[in-house]
Amino acid sequence: MQDYNNIKVNFDHFIQSLKTTTDDLEFRKKSFNHFLQKGYPVTKDENWKYSPLTKDLKKFTKFDFVKNQSDTLPNEVKELYDHYSIVFVDGSLISSDINETGFSIKKNNSFLKSVKKEGDNPILNLNNAFAETGYLIEIEQGYSVSKPIVIYNYFSKNPHSSFFSFKNFILLNEESKALIFEKNIYLSDREYLITSNTEVFLGKNSELKKYNLNYNNKYSTIFNYIKANLDMLASFECFTFSHDINSCRDELIINLNGKDSFASINALQLQHSNFVHEIKLQINHNEEFTKSSQFVKSVLHENSTAVFQGKIFVDSKAQKTDGYQLSRALLLSDNVKFFSKPELEIYADDVKCSHGSSSGSIDNESIFYLRSRGIDEKSAKQLMINGFLAEVIDKISNKQFRDIFINRLGGI
Numbered sequence: 001m002q003d004y005n006n007i008k009v010n011f012d013h014f015i016q017s018l019k020t021t022t023d024d025l026e027f028r029k030k031s032f033n034h035f036l037q038k039g040y041p042v043t044k045d046e047n048w049k050y051s052p053l054t055k056d057l058k059k060f061t062k063f064d065f066v067k068n069q070s071d072t073l074p075n076e077v078k079e080l081y082d083h084y085s086i087v088f089v090d091g092s093l094i095s096s097d098i099n100e101t102g103f104s105i106k107k108n109n110s111f112l113k114s115v116k117k118e119g120d121n122p123i124l125n126l127n128n129a130f131a132e133t134g135y136l137i138e139i140e141q142g143y144s145v146s147k148p149i150v151i152y153n154y155f156s157k158n159p160h161s162s163f164f165s166f167k168n169f170i171l172l173n174e175e176s177k178a179l180i181f182e183k184n185i186y187l188s189d190r191e192y193l194i195t196s197n198t199e200v201f202l203g204k205n206s207e208l209k210k211y212n213l214n215y216n217n218k219y220s221t222i223f224n225y226i227k228a229n230l231d232m233l234a235s236f237e238c239f240t241f242s243h244d245i246n247s248c249r250d251e252l253i254i255n256l257n258g259k260d261s262f263a264s265i266n267a268l269q270l271q272h273s274n275f276v277h278e279i280k281l282q283i284n285h286n287e288e289f290t291k292s293s294q295f296v297k298s299v300l301h302e303n304s305t306a307v308f309q310g311k312i313f314v315d316s317k318a319q320k321t322d323g324y325q326l327s328r329a330l331l332l333s334d335n336v337k338f339f340s341k342p343e344l345e346i347y348a349d350d351v352k353c354s355h356g357s358s359s360g361s362i363d364n365e366s367i368f369y370l371r372s373r374g375i376d377e378k379s380a381k382q383l384m385i386n387g388f389l390a391e392v393i394d395k396i397s398n399k400q401f402r403d404i405f406i407n408r409l410g411g412i
Contacts, residue, residue, distance in 0.1 A: 002039055006062035014065065014130060028299050031128035037060040038122040040398045050234045050307040050339040052247040052276035053123070056221040063130075066160035067092065068291035073154055077185050081400070090156055090372045091131055091164040095169075100146060127195040131167035137180070141173040147305065155220070159188055164310045172206035174373075178399060179209040186217035190213035193221050202236060204258065211401050212240040213408075214248065223250040232258030232287075240267040241405055243412065244278055251280040257320075263292045268397040270412065271304035278307035284319040285351075293324070295394045298329040299385055300336035309341045316347040319334070325355040329389055330362065332381075333363050386410065 011032050013024060040057040041048040048054050071094045073087050087095045136353050139145060152203065172178060202208055214222075222245070228236050240250060251374075253264045269277045283292040298306040312323040329338040340357040375383070386409055396402040 002058060003061065003367040004036060004039065007060075008036075009141065010063045010065075010185050010349065010397070011129060011308040018132070028129045031125045035122050035125040035129060038120065038125075041122055045083065047280075047309075050196075050309070050341075051249050051278050051280075052305070052307075053119075053221060053223060053249050055191070055280075056247040058084065058122075059191060060221070063193075064161055065163065068388070069268060070156060073152055077183070079150050079181075079183070081148070083150045083181075083229045086149070086151045088133070088151075088166075090154070091133055091161060091166075093135070096135075097360050121225075123195055124225060127165050127167060127197045127225075128225075130163065131197065133164040133165070134167040134169075136169045136171075137178070137179050137397065138169075138171045139173060139176040139206075140316035141174075144177040145179070145244055149180045150179060151180065152198045153182065153184045155184075155186045155188055155192075155194075156190075157187045158377075159190065159192060162190075162192045163331070164192065164194045166194075166196040166198075169194070169248070170198065170200045170208065170210075172202050172208055172234075173204040175205050176203070177207045179211075179401075181211045181401065182213070184212070184214045185218075186215075186220060189219055191219050191221070193223075195223045196225065198224075198226045198325055200226060200236065201392075202228065202230045202234035202261075204231045205233040205358055206231075207235045209237045209398055209401075210239075211396070211398075211405075212238070212243050213238070213254075217242040217248065219246055221246070224248070224250045227255075228263070229255045230261040230262060230263065234258060234261045236262070237397060238266070239392075239405075241408065243270045244268075244275055245277045246275050248276075249278045249280065254281075254283045254284055256284065256292065257286050259287050259289045260288050261287070265293070266295045266392050266397065268392045269295070269298040269300075270389065271299070271306060272298050272301045274303040276307075276310075277303040280307075280309040282311040282313065283323065285312070285314045285321045285323060288317060288319045288321070290318060290321055292324065293395075294325040294327075295392055295395055296327045297389055298327075298338060299357075299389060300329065300338060301332050303333070303335045305337040305339075307339045309343075310355070311343040311345065312353055314344075314346040314348050314351055314353065319348050319350045320351065321348060321351040323351070323353040327357040328388075329330045329359040330385065331359055332385075354409075 078175040087098045294310050308327040310325050314321045337357050343356050392407045
């Protein structure tokens, strides 16, 4: 069993310096005790069997907490189109830019709004214990946000903290719409741990599009968690673009709680070197006439590793469910590893569900064809890779962001 004495000392100092309510302190203490009971996850746990975090979390036996030294976001990472922004620099919220009355963005101080029972996930309990920053976005009933909301999580070349813990909430009331783009930029060569816990609540007939970009994280360890609850006729579209992420687990749990609710979860992983990235998805069909789609593609170079665990759960009352899941990987080296675990758990008898997983190398006949048209071998392979990944990007319903991600893919 790993020694957590230093983390205990960190937690004691943390709560002593924290200005909050008695109820919040008790919640944090209970969450930390739950973490101590389980410790960091291990491969014996089926849910963490292939996770890169089981190895890399062991490096974090104590945490340093130092306020960020910068309050600016470099111009070169800013998006050029018209948007609202929320800016975090080295874990601190430095600005938000809002001038519409139909919704609000603010620093999240309402941690107790969270669903407190996090089950047996030790990293969520660690997040509940230490989270001090994050955002709360609420869209009023019947309101459509006029332009994208961009959340910048910028980690500079020299962050002084070794642990960053975010807790976020997104609430769309009935008949409301929003598009959120979360852009994560990692520049440091220092090892640090990031935990992000985002809870999404979508009211009747609301619509949320959430797009995520993670790139060039060479040293840190990351746990991203999203839990979404959808009411009747609600729609949730989520897309994640991950490029060269060192050690990361993206975990999503989607609860389709209302009739005719819909979730589309799509992701691509493009990995080089010895980087490891894991995607774990579970979509729970808890009501009839619900629909879901999971589509993940991975391209692996050199010694990289990708993991996909996807599950479709159908409750006994969720008749007329339509669930789709597909994972495909392109393996470009004899040293890469790809682990896939697709699952169906169905308790209703009138459903349409499918899942599939495949992996393989580039088709040599296609390469030969492209070379016969005057394209050199390197360019031909890149065209094949881009075409393979573009199929996932095509799932993005918003044309502006579909073009943004296609252009990004072309620049790699």
